[in-house]
Amino acid sequence: DAKTTQPTSMDCAEGRAANLPCNHSTISGNEYVYWYRQIHSQGPQYIIHGLKNNETNEMASLIITEDRKSSTLILPHATLRDTAVYYCIVRGNAGGTSYGKLTFGQGTILTVHP
Amino acid sequence: DAGVTQSPTHLIKTRGQQVTLRCSPISGHKSVSWYQQVLGQGPQFIFQYYEKEERGRGNFPDRFSARQFPNYSSELNVNALLLGDSALYLCASSLHLTGIYSNIQYFGAGTRLSVL
Numbered sequence: 001d002a003k004t005t006q007p008t009s010m011d012c013a014e015g016r017a018a019n020l021p022c023n024h025s026t027i028s029g030n031e032y033v034y035w036y037r038q039i040h041s042q043g044p045q046y047i048i049h050g051l052k053n054n055e056t057n058e059m060a061s062l063i064i065t066e067d068r069k070s071s072t073l074i075l076p077h078a079t080l081r082d083t084a085v086y087y088c089i090v091r092g093n094a095g096g097t098s099y100g101k102l103t104f105g106q107g108t109i110l111t112v113h114p
Numbered sequence: 115d116a117g118v119t120q121s122p123t124h125l126i127k128t129r130g131q132q133v134t135l136r137c138s139p140i141s142g143h144k145s146v147s148w149y150q151q152v153l154g155q156g157p158q159f160i161f162q163y164y165e166k167e168e169r170g171r172g173n174f175p176d177r178f179s180a181r182q183f184p185n186y187s188s189e190l191n192v193n194a195l196l197l198g199d200s201a202l203y204l205c206a207s208s209l210h211l212t213g214i215y216s217n218i219q220y221f222g223a224g225t226r227l228s229v230l
Binding site for chain 2: 041
């Protein structure tokens with residue numbers, strides 16, 4: 001799985017868009033980008049994933065650059081409840097001993113302010 | 115629909131003891147993975163089970179073991195507890211073993227284990 005790099009922390013005002021970057025310069029052609037978040041005292045929560053096209057769901061949008069070396073998770077109208085640690089994970093369909101293995105880094109602590 | 119449930123929510127043990135943590139996956143999910151999350155770090159993969167067979171193992175000592183039952187629930191056992199085993203233990207379930215959707219995992223709230 002490709003290594004990812006995220007900023008340690010970010011701040012955002014409530015109601016504004018939160019843009020969380022992730023660098024994954026060693027991503028290979030069959031690897032997808034997944035985003036999870038972990039709100040305090042809860043387990044991680046899946047947000048969105050993508051391969052090369054931009055993706056949007058009810059929670060967020062995912063923008064992947066054309067060279068696929070970086071991506072941005074966008075929360076269009078951040079609320080206080082979006083305060084959490086956000087994890088960017090790059091993973092393919094490898095099996096073997098890596099079945100089921102999500103590799104979480106340190107993630108980005110997003111703090112949404114009133 | 116019920117999500118992934120874990121029990122107990124909190125547990126206090128002393129060094130050298132053994133502990134068993136339990137997990138019930140989302141109905142219909144046959145894959146269960148276990149993670150350890152030490153304070154201030156991201157979750158670290160321990161095991162994955164699918165159809166009662168171990169399919170993945172992380173870099174953890176043999177003191178850690180797990181199993182999956184016919185109803186797809188799972189137990190994680192840790193023997194000879196060390197202070198460093200204090201952590202949040204997370205269980206996740208997924209519908210698929212392989213493919214891109216196997217990486218969409220649904221996590222429980224975890225069991226917080228304190229070893230004194």
